[in-house]
Amino acid sequence: MSFSKHSHQRNFVPLYLRHPHIRVVGVTDDVDVSPQQRAVNVQWANDLDVPYVEGVERGLELDDVDIVSIGCEIERRAAVAELAALAGKHLWIDKFLGATVAECDSVVAAVVDAGVSAIVPSYAYGELVRRSRKVLDDGQLGELLGVHVDIMFSKGWPRPIPEGDRDRPFLPPGRWKFPDIKRELLTVGAYAIGLIQACCGPIRQVYGHAGAFFFPEHAALGAEDFGTLTMVDDGGRTASLCAGRIGVATDAMGGPSRAWLVGTEGSALVDVRQPAIHAMVRRQIVEADYAPTADDPMQWASGPPLLGAPIRPDAGLAEGLEDLVNAIDEGRSPHYSVRQARDNMEILIAGYRSIVGGTPVALPLSV
Structure with missing residues (x-):
């Protein structure tokens, strides 16, 4: 449902086409979407050789629809998810359930009431x-004391x-996306x-910092392109993160993706970019024959030039899709379901507050 430029729907399509038990049967969106969005949707439908159905309700009436892949804007996502769950469809939801905790709660309730399987695949696979889980499960670190995570995207040209x-x-929480920017603590911090x-266990306290900018588009709105959160869970463990969009040529591998795990018996650095120690000549990126396209200046659908590649560049989406298919067959919830996604959003909103x-x-939030 929908190929919004703010979503990862375009990245999901190859997964669906490769999976032996899944076929794409249609593209749908609301009747009143912009002409530009409708044109994108229609183009995707044509490329996939499937019908484009005007109106989500009509799309849900197709007999051969079992799963709805939701890729519309965050502000529309909860309503679509609830509608699809009410129609008895299983859900693949791109990142966020909704724009508020209340919307996320409504989606969780709709999924539970309908008895369908629903997954938010971007975070846990x-x-x-x-x-990181393998290191902890091996037990060599002893009891976990704390975690720090760096996930940042080397995209966009800082100015x-x-x-x-x-x-x-x-800018307070509530409005998350604009025509030319996203709230990056939300988008990447998730x-x-x-x-x-x-x-860690359930998070009970969040402390956030933001306000330094790489991009004038963000600064003009007071909407962060980078931020940090420090958290405490129900067992007293400390967790922290740095997340955002930090600009082209700040990293040789497209941006750091690593976690420090600190335990009573030792500590470990998990770095999926590898090698953990690397050198780069910034000029090789800056002077590359490369520029973001005019319709994607912040590189939501593209990446920067890389001077290397991770040993295993796996976002886990294929594993998430397999988990959803198995969950449907077995009548269970996926390992990372709408409940965890709801809590993820609550942590972020607490950070913004x-x-x-x-x-x-403090968490849980009272309102």
């Missing part, structure tokens, strides 16, 4: 989470920030929180 935009008030959820207020925020 990737190589960084798998390796000087105009003096008048340096001290703008930080991956780091997924790893923290896999390693902390940034605005300048103080730690």
Whole structure:
């Protein structure tokens, strides 16, 4: 459902086409989407040789639809997920259930009431989470004391920030995406929180920092392109993260993706980019014959030039899809379901409230 430019729907299609038990049978979206969005949807339908159905309700009426892949804007996602669950469809949801905790709660309730399987695949199936869990499960670190995660994207060209935009008030949570930018602590930080959820207990306190900018587009709105969160779980463990979009040529491998695990008997660095120690000549990237396209200046659908490649560049989406298919066959919930995704969003919103207020925020949120 929908090929919004803010979503990863385009990345999911190859997974569906390769899976032996899945076939794409149609593309749908709301009747009142913009002409530009409709054109993108229609083009994808044509490329896939399937019908484009105007109106999500009509799309859900197709007899051969079992799973709905939801890739619309975050502000529309909860309503679509609830509608699809009510129609008895299983759900593959791109990253966020909704724009607020209340919307996320509504999706969880709809999935439970309908008895369908629903997965948010982006957070718990990737190589960084798998390796980190293996280190912890081996037991060599002893009891876990704390976790730090760095996940940052070396995308977009940083530029000087105009003096008048340096001290703008930080934009409160609520509006997440704009035509030319995304809230990057939300967009990138969610991956780091997924790893923290896999390693720690329920988070009980969040303290956030943001406000330094790489990109004038973000600074002009007071909407972060980079931020940090420090958290405490129900067992007193400390977890922290740095997340955001830090610009082309800041890293040879497209951006750091690593976790530090600290235990009573030892500590470990898990780095999926590898090697952990590397050298780069920044000029090789800056002077490369490369420029983002005019319709994707912040590189939501593309990447920077790389001077190397990770040994196993696996976001885990194929494993997530297999988990969803098995969950449907076995009548269970996927290993990372809408409940964990709901908690992920609550942690992020608490972080934004902390940034605005300048103080730690306790979880669960009261409103």
